[in-house]
Amino acid sequence: MKWIRTILILMVLLVGVSGCISQPAAADDLAAVEVVEAAAGSVLPTLAKVVPSLTPTVAQSLTPIPTSTATAIPSATLPPTWTPTVSPSPTAELIDRACPDPPPLKPPYDRFVLGERPWPTPQPNPEEHFWLSKPLPGGGRYLFNTSFPYGYDANGTYLLHNGVDTGATLGTPLLAVGDGTIVVAQPDFDELYGWRCDWYGHLVVLELDQRWRDQPVYALYGHVLEIKVEEGQRVRAGEEVAEVGFGGAASVPHLHFEVRVGSNEFSSTQNPMLWVEPPESRGLVVGRLLDPTGRPWQGVWLSATHLEEGTESVTWSYLDDPQHLINPDEGYAENFVFTDLVPGRYQVATKIQGVVYTADVQVFGGQITTVQIVT
Incomplete structure (x- = not known):
């Protein structure tokens, strides 16, 4: 009987040890970790490429x-x-948010x-309407990627830009640029807010209290993560609304920032640098x-x-x-x-x-x- 008891004890010990040994991660899990780490280490440039001066x-x-x-x-x-056509307030209109099928192709410029x-x-x-504060912490200058300004396509590389981009570390706080109400705080996988669905990945849209010539003004934060607000919430300038992320059309962390006037639509943007003080x-x-x-x-x-x-x-x-x-x-x-x-x-x-x-x-x-x- 002693030898049977000994065998049982050995079996229990072997089971306990095997439960403490870490199992190898699945290939999909490793790939996901590698993608996030690679994105976190990538930061968009904030300065334009050096371009030769014009002939004297x-x-x-x-x-x-x-x-x-x-x-x-x-x-x-x-x-x-x-x-330019300025649409009435979205409270008085219906905006079609259906995803285009098939998604639109990039046109030639x-x-x-x-x-x-x-x-x-x-x-x-x-x-002048410098109503907005800087959407990133630190105050001072609002730097952005000047090789890809509003209204340009980075020499054919991207879709025509309807905002400005600032490279920042993954998780950097994003701040309300003015007092207002959050009207969008969600993914855009199944609703159209950009060129196509899943354009921003996740976005936050703030409707300002202040109106421009009786038209609503919206500030859009694209490619965000860790959204801190919800739709209908009132915020004051400087409050955190989300964090810098990536997703949608973006594969590296950065803030894509837009100003929309008249209607919360992709076709209603204006140059945001004319609005940020x-x-x-x-x-x-x-x-x-x-x-x-x-x-x-x-x-x-x-x-x-x-x-x-x-x-x-x-x-x-x-x-x-x-x-x-x-x-x-x-x-x-x-x-x-x-x-x-x-x-x-x-x-x-x-x-x-x-x-x-x-x-x-x-x-x-x-x-x-x-x-x-x-x-």
């Missing part, structure tokens, strides 16, 4: 033209001037071409690049050179697409924007069909300077 030979020089003195555009041989229609005319005294140490140049008939030049490279320091910033004029998804500000009617400029004297320049056009401007901290170049 200036074939033609223009002085800045105030937006209040825009030249009248003949209408006999051209289509009517395009006026033409560069260094003139638009088919005259561009909207700016208002005589456009109002700049620090007093930086200013903006908001410009128009047109031909003599008022048609906009699309996808054209421009530079802004600080005449005292010699530093150069670059950007591109807005592209267009068949749905006309890119919208200028109602007051400025711009088609290019330089942001984060140190105050001082600048020369804005571009080269079209072998001719260099320039305009000198003065940039002031915390303010917008307007310029118009007619080719």
